[in-house]
Amino acid sequence: MDPSEVEFLAEKESISIVPNFTLDQIYLISGDLGPFSPGLPTTVPLWMACSLKQRQKCRIVPPDWMDVEKLSEKKQEELESKFFTQMPSNHYLEVSQLLLQCATDDIPKADEVKTLIKDIWDLRMAKLRSSVEVFVKSDATHAKLNHLTLMEINTVRPFLTAALDHMHALRSNLTSGSRLSQD
């Protein structure tokens, strides 16, 4: 999967906006949106929020978790935990990336938010790599990792599947008594 496809999925996440225009409710396959009235918050998919914001048709209300204090706590928790902690959004990186790109002015302390998100991502990727190493070196046949997000899995997927395939082939050499007796 290409990261842009992961982003496409993330764009379906709902987000709160404050429009500055008037429009009746609109009916889309994915659900009804609006009505839109100036100053009244409403919920729309992220892709629409970004598009409206780019045309200066709304102000974006950042999600609760996109906050320096909350993210610092999250970072600390991730740092102290041996396991992956649950993220406030399954698309935390994509949502931040998109909002920080189009709505910096709506996010308090945007720069600090950006750094914190990046720190959390780096922490989790390092953790992921260590778990992969432990897994490959053990003789385990399966592993369970909770709370990984799609973008995180997607980034290691090509590598992980190739490495595990190789490992599996080498291991099955040792147990394939059936094959050895075939001829």
Next chain:
Amino acid sequence: MLAEKALELVREQHRCTDGALAPFNEDGIRQVLEEMRALFEQNQRDTTATVSGEVGLFSSIQLRHTALERNKRCVLAYLNNRLEHIKRMRWEFGSVLPADLRYNLCEQEVQWFNSYNRMLANYMRAIGDTGGVDLTQDMKPPKSLYVEVRCVADHGEFETQDGDLIVLKKNSQHFLLRSECEHLIRQGVLEHIVHRM
């Protein structure tokens, strides 16, 4: 050693996995087929001899037979991998191949390319009820309906969907429907301009 020529074909194809397709090696194929014919005839002679009572020929027959199978595998793998490459070319270059690349295909490969082209076109036309879907478009989720582009090369006149005629001249810039110009971008005629926010 036996099957050396066939191995050369495989090596040749292996080398150009990421690059351009090499010219079809007709001479190489011919040499492999010659070796195979010789092996086959010798084996036929030895089997006839065995039937009429001669003993001890089994090891030679087995060895030649293995070499025959090996030759066959190498040639088939050579042809198969070329076809896979040609299939990829359809998706990257579009339905018309540049002349210098076309020149590297043998006649049967050109035929194969044409029928693949036809099948793909028929299939894409048959999707849905409204005239089909172009599967080679929007390979990544599109971000906008229109895109800004710059011409990298002179391409001549271009008629847009609403009937406007524009001239794609080198370094000229245009604002076009993404669906209309994505092919030209992929073929390197136009360059997509992205504005940083």
Next chain:
Amino acid sequence: MSQTTGHASDNYFSLDDILTTQEKLPCKVEMPIYRLGYLDQSSDDSTLQPGTKLEMPFWLARSLCSRRRHIVSVEMPRAYRESYRQIFKADPNVVDLHKLGPYFYGFGSYLLNFQHSEAADIGNSLVKTFQGRFRKIMDSSQNALNQDTSKLTEKLDESEKKIFVAGQLGLHDFQRWETRQTEKLMTSAMVQKHRKRKRAVLEETS
């Protein structure tokens, strides 16, 4: 990567598998093989006589040496013998597997088919060697962005190289996304390469 499973039928058209099965091993002829003496270039005899020693590619040796047929007997190649296995065990990361046969794991796996007395040890050694080298392959493939990777991969065997490339791909795609390059529609990779080559040819001839 079924190239290590030992069934040619799994990947009949695989060029890598064909090259893997082309790797040679020392063989000894056990029965006369008439009219094929020319395969041994050191002798003028028209027959390959019992006792003749020669190197054969795996694909041939496999067909002449099995539980049912003993037309030749085989020896394990140097890189899979005890002395080498000790080296791999001591420090798998310093070994140049590319030099020891670019298809080290695949060929090694195929060799197990001969049911040699050391087969189990060889099989184990292959697993341990890869486990030992894994972290380094992962780290180098995940950290090296936009730099010359030939130095990092020169000691890897072909299957390790594929894993390395897969790691680079994931990282590269992510990095392109992170810097918002994925928004830009690009010229197809094949078209780009084709242009480059054409330009190079033009420059040569002018």
